[in-house]
Amino acid sequence: MEVNLAGSDPNAHLSTLHAGLAELNERSRDIFRQIVESYLATGEPVGSRNVSRLITLPLSPASVRNVMSDLEQLGLIYAPHTSAGRLPTELGLRFFVDALMQVGDLTxxxxxxxxxxxxxxxxxxxxxxxxxxxxxxxxxxxxxAAVVLTAKSNVRLKHIEFVRLEPERALAVLVAEDGQIENRVLPLPPGVPMSALTEASNFLNARIRGRTLAEARAELEQAMAASRHELDQLTQKVISAGLASWSGGESDDRQLIVRxxxxxxxxxxxxxxxxxxxxxxxxxxxxxxxxxxxxxxxxxxxxxxxxxxxxxxxxxxxxxxxxxxxxxxxxxxxxxxxxxxxxxxxxxxxxxxxxxxxxxxxxxxxx
CATH class of the missing domain: 3.30.450.40 (GAF domain)
Incomplete structure (x- = not known):
């Protein structure tokens, strides 16, 4: 398993932090680890008395408090309220995940x-x-909450058909191999006959089966360049209008599912x-x-x-x-x-x- 532990933006304090962390001894790391693990388990602040019971080294609550004070100065933990126990900061969680946590494999x-x-x-x-x-x-x-980001254009195509809506508008019906159907309205050049729509459908269906939209666009652009002398000009315009429509934008081609x-x-x-x-x-x-x-x-x-x-x-x-x-x-x-x-x-x-x-x-x- 490859884990990219770095976050989206480098933290401005990381270089200073790492210099201080290098000086943390085993006792400090043990105390910090117990504070984080307690937080992850309960969500509650943990005090020095409880930490002294959890750590492997025998330390008094007073000694633990001194170490906690040092960890607080490093920005790893903080007190949410006066006289409360301590919680890890976001910086502390990042250090824990990066340096101390054992990412085990699944059984x-x-x-x-x-x-x-x-x-x-x-x-x-x-x-x-x-x-x-x-x-x-x-x-x-x-x-x-689970999330998935996927591209609509990743589905593989099975069939395309053009249905005239108005003299200068048609509906492109895209049928995917998995059964999904997507309809897209596209403009038609003036004077396009039904024969041009049929010829465009035949030309496309001979080349798109089993391909994603992205793959189909690349294939069709090459095929059109090679077949321009064979295709009627209005048919070429129908195919070009379809390609332009299917290019879409990021917002159209991306979908988010949250569960x-x-x-x-x-x-x-x-x-x-x-x-x-x-x-x-x-x-x-x-x-x-x-x-x-x-x-x-x-x-x-x-x-x-x-x-x-x-x-x-x-x-x-x-x-x-x-x-x-x-x-x-x-x-x-x-x-x-x-x-x-x-x-x-x-x-x-x-x-x-x-x-x-x-x-x-x-x-x-x-x-």
């Missing part, structure tokens, strides 16, 4: 469970339905948690920002992790994102899947779960 039983739960996905009627089902299962496994919102409402500890989740719901509703975030993760190999304000989109809600790319049958990255949840996600478990789920989905798509 064979866990792998088999994930594979069994996702096995039925391959029997779904369409790629979109399959991915939606995969997200539902991933959300249940991680107890977080498991309700998991984010579990285990809320205070009104601040409820407000955080409300803000996260708002972020998820603003899909454009989520698409942009996941799009950045598409350009990297392996699992990517964004903690809190490392990603500006979720800076207010204090949420973390763990995502991994998945591939098509040609081995090309065609989308991203993962989970979004509170910063106290069980990173050591969620990271390998997301990674393995991405592999299973790639297999489901023939990768």
């Amino acid at each position: 064979e039983d866990e792998r088999q469970s994930i594979q069994t739960q996702l096995a039925s996905v391959g029997r779904a009627q369409s790629v979109e339905a399959a991915l939606s089902e995969a997200m539902t299962r991933l959300s249940g496994l991680t107890r977080a 498991g919102h309700a998991n984010l409402l579990d285990d809320l500890h205070a009104m601040e948690d409820l407000e955080r989740v409300r803000l996260l719901f708002d972020d998820l509703e603003a899909k454009r920002g989520v698409i942009d975030l996941l799009g950045r993760a598409e350009r990297a190999e392996g699992v990517r992790i964004f903690i809190g304000s490392e990603n500006k989109l979720f800076s207010l809600s204090g949420s973390s994102t763990i995502v991994a790319p998945y591939r098509d049958n040609a081995g090309h990255i065609v989308g991203v899947l993962g989970v979004i949840g509170p910063t106290r996600l069980n990173y050591a478990r969620v990271i390998p779960t997301v990674d393995y789920a991405a592999r299973i989905v790639s297999q489901m798509l023939g990768g």
Whole structure:
């Protein structure tokens, strides 16, 4: 498993932080690890007395408090309230994930469970339905909201037909191999007869079967250049109008699926948690920002992790994102899947779960 632990933006304090962290002794690291692991398990601040009971080295609560003071000066932990225990900062969580956490692999039983739960996905009627089902299962496994970003143009085409709507408008009906049907309205040049629409359909159907829209566009542009003398001029214009229509834009070609919102409402500890989740719901509703975030993760190999304000989109809600790319049958990255949840996600478990789920989905798509 390849894990890209770097967040989206380098933290301005990291160079200074790393210099200080290099000086942390085993005792300080042990205390810091216990504070983080306690937070990940309960979401609550932990005090020096409890930490002194958890650490392997025998230390008094007073000695633990001195170490905690040093960790606070480094920016790794903070006190949410006066006289309260300590919680890890986002910087502290990043250090824990980067340097101290052991990212274990899944057991064979866990792998088999994930594979069994996702096995039925391959029997779904369409790629979109399959991915939606995969997200539902991933959300249940991680107890977080599952997200997937995919490109509509990744479906493989089976048939294209032109249906005239008006003298200068036609409906292009695209049928995919998995049964999906997409309709796109395109303008027609003046005076196009039905024979030109039929000839355009025949020309396209002879060349697009089994190809994605992106592959079909490249193939058709070459074929048109080679066949211009054989095609009627109006037929050429119909085909060109279709290609222009199918080029689309980012917002048209990308779709976001989110499942498991309700998991984010579990285990809320205070009104601040409820407000955080409300803000996260708002972020998820603003899909454009989520698409942009996941799009950045598409350009990297392996699992990517964004903690809190490392990603500006979720800076207010204090949420973390763990995502991994998945591939098509040609081995090309065609989308991203993962989970979004509170910063106290069980990173050591969620990271390998997301990674393995991405592999299973790639297999489901023939990768």
